[in-house]
Amino acid sequence: MPLPADRPLGVALVGYAFMGRAHSQAWRTVGAAFDGPPVARKVLVGRDEEAVGEAAARLGWEEHATDWRAVLEREDVDVVDVCTPGHLHAEIAIAALEAGKHVLCEKPLANDTASAERMVAAAEAARARGQVAALGHTYRRVPALAHARDLVAQGRLGEIRQVRASYLQDWLVDEQAPMSWRLRAETAGSGALGDIGSHAIDQVQFLTGQRVSAVRGRLATMVPERPGADGPEQVTVDDAAWATLELDGGAIASVEASRMATGRKNALTLELYGTRGALRFDLESLDELWFLDTTVPVTEQGFSRILVTEPEHPYLEGWWPQGHILGWENAFTNQAHDLLAAIAGGEAYAPDFADGLALQRVLDAVIASDADGGRTVTL
Amino acid sequence: MPLPADRPLGVALVGYAFMGRAHSQAWRTVGAAFDGPPVARKVLVGRDEEAVGEAAARLGWEEHATDWRAVLEREDVDVVDVCTPGHLHAEIAIAALEAGKHVLCEKPLANDTASAERMVAAAEAARARGQVAALGHTYRRVPALAHARDLVAQGRLGEIRQVRASYLQDWLVDEQAPMSWRLRAETAGSGALGDIGSHAIDQVQFLTGQRVSAVRGRLATMVPERPGADGPEQVTVDDAAWATLELDGGAIASVEASRMATGRKNALTLELYGTRGALRFDLESLDELWFLDTTVPVTEQGFSRILVTEPEHPYLEGWWPQGHILGWENAFTNQAHDLLAAIAGGEAYAPDFADGLALQRVLDAVIASDADGGRTVTL
């Protein structure tokens, strides 16, 4: 599916909340930061005519629309970027793929495994037609994490044996924080596990290049009831989750996710321990990668704070001189760049929908293990 | 000078190198991030027709031009953003002000004091006509530094007695790094002192709210000769500079700037010590502000790592949820926002050209002190 010859690649974005804002910033910026095919921000799609109109003006989209199905019929739209709540992903993404569009779908792929399986099937069919179906685990495009993956792939850590991952936030510490759709199983699927634990698990697999083969899990709901619109309401998802993961390359990973970790704002932390070296990372300091190399003299060994802002580091050619740090949002621009490159080059893009489905199965296994008192569930 | 009634505020940007890229990103983003008057990126100006045309397309400007004087005559241009090398600032900024435009001028204001004085005069005349003349000491718009200034202004540090400031880079460590205009006195004015030491001194004055009243200074050129186009050439500016500053509020500040600080990439570090508290900051971790409050029990005192990403922090309403860190570039968007607010509200903008002139006089005093063996020079 070659690039359009006579016009820029047209993008439609569905959704304009937090993720929609971040993706808008990426599409607005990618052409200035990176070489690649030209892009037109054609249309922003939402349900509320007035609100989506205002958002389109503010976020820099040429048009707005309320009927995403109609948008899929437009010939000047080549890419559909799905930033809706999770339970709408499957319907929109599948329709977009069937309409011949490239798709970028925010994580989670879907709220349930059946939907995810249908999405994978649609993506496979689309891939045969030259379309790209990409999953938005954007943190893979944080330069420090991309660099970490490269170091692992180059063997700088040797064989990885132990991984520690956590994602700690604190926005539910207050017992009076109100009930919301994120705290109900029927709308959110799961709680901390699916929302942020999923990022941690995706990174474990991304960084090690290994797949989860078995899990043991535990979930907890620390504040079981919160103020709802009509009085106290039951929280039906987890506030915190723990798991140990066996990886098919032999490593063992621990994962902990929490929305109750007072004072930790957005702390996705990762530690990899291998036979030749080790790595540490914290998303709250996302330009830093800490690397320990056991091949230097023992008297000089220590974790090095690599400021991942050198021109030689991943994605840095698009940004600023060394030492000028990047923020959270830049990873979205990097993601847009990689997606455009995959579309232009006809290459595979990772993570794809199958990766999303595999991750969903790991999350399901954690939940199943917890339901069975913590026993091992094999994938 | 009211906002145009029927169209967005038109911006012309002169220059498209490093600073031009950063300013373009700011103008491209400000409307999505913040409320404020709508902006049109009308025209990018440069000397090389082809290059400026390509840059305009890439950086998202409607048009490009090579004759900045002609641009000043356009009625749809309201703001002129000057990102040229320093020796061109005076001519363009003064002409733009005289043409009735608002001006944002990158630092340094000028390479020499006489030019700076003419710019101040032009700015004063323009201010009487309702125009804004702003100086681009962008680091004042880093949220952590704006927050630091607020804490000082609120008296959380008490009376400030001692300040330590440094700006450390390492891009000249290699003796074979080639000669350039930045290393010649006639084009660059000074070296590390003017280029980065100026940021440190601006912050000292900004954060404390005090003005430099006397200085002692030292300059050094550690690698006196570098490879030029025609063989070895003399470096005629400083590689590193040191100063102690007396402030009119009674504090004493030390300042150190260097391009020879191996491994320090962009380390603008600031420490303020007052009778009630203290602050620390490092631009390489620009979302963090370290605050010590002596009014808490002594057993609980320590420098607190404040992650300056809460909605209540300066500028954060424009950005992402707590814990989602910002990068270097966001400060430019914050700057554009403040400039638009000043234009829309008819308010004063700081720093202005007079601040730039005052800073230039401090730099001159450091150089004069060094020339006199280090003796005190009073301002």
Add this chain to the structure above:
Amino acid sequence: MPLPADRPLGVALVGYAFMGRAHSQAWRTVGAAFDGPPVARKVLVGRDEEAVGEAAARLGWEEHATDWRAVLEREDVDVVDVCTPGHLHAEIAIAALEAGKHVLCEKPLANDTASAERMVAAAEAARARGQVAALGHTYRRVPALAHARDLVAQGRLGEIRQVRASYLQDWLVDEQAPMSWRLRAETAGSGALGDIGSHAIDQVQFLTGQRVSAVRGRLATMVPERPGADGPEQVTVDDAAWATLELDGGAIASVEASRMATGRKNALTLELYGTRGALRFDLESLDELWFLDTTVPVTEQGFSRILVTEPEHPYLEGWWPQGHILGWENAFTNQAHDLLAAIAGGEAYAPDFADGLALQRVLDAVIASDADGGRTVTL
């Protein structure tokens, strides 16, 4: 059991390896650092006549002996400090208590629960006679951890919900590291779990003031075979261990222990998250306690690095002025001081043998859970 009227309290130390050296340093130093009853280092006991003689001279003991039973009969010995390998603890400690001596027993209390139960019985009988039976979980006497416990006890963290504990070392990363008694189940009981995981679990209970009520656990042996004296030998203990602990106050703790965490030398890390505040600690920086207080304005919240060296901090009256940091060894002197105070004052000392038994039962439960595929084991 009053203090001897006419002579210093006599101490006998059994064992002179790593722990014996550390305890010798404590007994040598305690009188200079703290007020308390005078102490005489009477006799060092070991099996090898020549070696124990040399050690006694070097470590500053008046005499040496090879028969610990004979030492128990000495009237000038009031305290017996047991620093032997774990499998000898029960016999010596029980005999010493029955001989009317105060006992300090290094952790672990014993290698098996039956021995531990007999020790507790002996300690209870001795306590009725005014004797002290103390367990050497020395890290409770690290000033930062004692201060952490105080902050929790004062309610500065509110209700604690989530705890993260790990103890990471790396001395088994090398696959060629030789077989030793520590790697055989019959001599060591367990591996990383019992050796260092036990410290982490003790701290979880000490800091929160809560007891473990249920556990889920996992163990792994990453290098199953190592070079022995007669060729490759099976490693029969864990290299790494993971657990989640339910505490009787409602909190949940995760614990991870490893000897395979490349680059982590002695990293006992602790994180406590409560409704009002949070704490963080790392034994590799043992003078620092990181405290976050949610009752300060949100714009000023952050983890504060408290340097626990103020005169008002626990144990600091015995040491140096503020900012003069303490090392690992000082905790042993603090422990000796507390033990002497308990003996002199007739007060209870914590942790005691019953604490050691309770901890052993937690470790057993972790092992049992792992053996059952990870399912919950209730205590």
Add this chain to the structure above:
Amino acid sequence: MPLPADRPLGVALVGYAFMGRAHSQAWRTVGAAFDGPPVARKVLVGRDEEAVGEAAARLGWEEHATDWRAVLEREDVDVVDVCTPGHLHAEIAIAALEAGKHVLCEKPLANDTASAERMVAAAEAARARGQVAALGHTYRRVPALAHARDLVAQGRLGEIRQVRASYLQDWLVDEQAPMSWRLRAETAGSGALGDIGSHAIDQVQFLTGQRVSAVRGRLATMVPERPGADGPEQVTVDDAAWATLELDGGAIASVEASRMATGRKNALTLELYGTRGALRFDLESLDELWFLDTTVPVTEQGFSRILVTEPEHPYLEGWWPQGHILGWENAFTNQAHDLLAAIAGGEAYAPDFADGLALQRVLDAVIASDADGGRTVTL
């Protein structure tokens, strides 16, 4: 001057305040930590009979005395350790040397240059007789700093160009902190400069192996009057001091010392920037050395946190396993060990009295420069 054949080396310590306590700990510990000649703590000397008697008992000295001259006549005293206030150093140290004793003299060598010169003459004469005259700049024996010096000496930093040193404390922040002898020029010589700035300057010379050849200085007294016994009294020494130092190897160092740096407790910080690498250190985390090596690939460069606790690190053979951190006091034991080795081996000990005199001259030059408005003073 060979070691005594039939008895341990006898030590007399003069002074039992802060430094006397630290030196006592060193003499008490050195034999257990390190191999070396046996030592007897013979006598503690002070002016107040009762107080010195109590101190001797507490700190573990065999006897006490009030007449230091009489102690010098004792044949069983081989080493005299001078921990009195600075104005008494010269008289005692010279007499001890003339009496044939080895001498360890705390810093500063003397309060005035004339006394220091006489001490150097006495030390030279004594050296010809095989005696050691050592100066107590103990921080040279902090393992991380000794390791830093080794790395520099091995060329791991290349040619050093720029050094940054500071020593920041905060015990005079409170304006009501009372007057004391340390704040009067006649008793203390100088203030922050001589007390702590001297440590920073000693480290600059120690670490670089270069000597100060010229200085520019500034002094300030921020709180000029403090409560004295009879009402307000003038502070006649500096609260803070700044200097830039030219070194004879071509490097330039900045030095800042302060007793007004709110929240900094004992922050001797050092940064060395060379053509091949860089080092950073902070005495508040004294087991850590941060090393940056520019010879590794640029994508892996960063400051490495070396935990200086490996057996291969300086002095660590005397202490605990890797990761078991040392405190401030251990450096005194290391110093005693080095002194004993010098005595036993007939080797030179550094720093010696001549080093103390040279340092005093640097301090004098800083003061002279300040008095001359900051101008360069050449040494």
